Amino acid sequence: MRKISQKQSGFTLIEAIMVMTITAVLAAGVAIFLRKPIDGYMDLTRRTELSDIADTAVRRISRDLHLALPNSVRSAQPECVEFMPTIDGGRYRTDVDASGGGKVFTTSDTISAIDVIGTLRTVPVNGDRIVIYNLGIAGADAYSGVNVATVTAAGSTTSLVNFNSTQFPFASPGNRFHILSVSEPAVSYVCTGLGMDAAGNGTGTLYRYSAYVASGTEPGACPVIPLGTPVLAQNLSACRFTYASGVTERSGLVSLRLGITKSNETVSLYQDVHVNNVP
Structure with a gap:
């Protein structure tokens, strides 16, 4: 009977070690070239x-x-x-309207309301504060409260502001007022x-x-x-x-x-x- 021999092929241990060594050398070389771009990306x-x-x-x-x-x-x-952050502001009335009425601003007496020329963006709420002519000096400093009044209610529109009776020390040359929020x-x-x-x-x-x-x-x-x-x-x-x-x-x-x-x-x-x- 004839014997048929079959040869088995594969990697030897030495060949496997050589492949691993070559791969490691290539990986190390690639890492050297990639390190700077990667570091640059992380820095950026x-x-x-x-x-x-x-x-x-x-x-x-x-x-x-x-x-x-x-x-x-x-x-x-x-x-x-x-x-002090403001939430709104505007101009107040300094003279009566055509019918002889209106809430006019004055420094000669206490007042409890002002008419707004135009309208405010929002209606002030109770506790908000109205400030007129803040100069940041003694006698006209909102931190001390001498030129500040507390809003008690607002009109049905944003053209009237009611506050506690206050006599303001100065009028604004531009007839301006500012509103501070009660919450901030x-x-x-x-x-x-x-x-x-x-x-x-x-x-x-x-x-x-x-x-x-x-x-x-x-x-x-x-x-x-x-x-x-x-x-x-x-x-x-x-x-x-x-x-x-x-x-x-x-x-x-x-x-x-x-x-x-x-x-x-x-x-x-x-x-x-x-x-x-x-x-």
């Missing part, structure tokens, strides 16, 4: 994240400051800024815990503190932030607010500088915000 992602955080914070602060009551911005320390009489942006940790990350936090009653006199330090206060930004390594009230005759200037740091990389953002100081 981190910078984009930091820039977005800083830009969002600056935009929110700028939007709030544009609604600040004229001459109400103040900064106790470089790490904070405080102001003052707002502070406060930076706390500024610095760097061992990993190269910023340790500071930026808060938006609101719904509190501000002090009648400018405090000497930033307010203490209570638990539950909304956080606007974290990982801050630098934060500075500067307010110049006399930059121009009609407006002040708030300068804001933020530095946000992660993994020893910092994104710095600087913004100037013009504040309308025409009362």
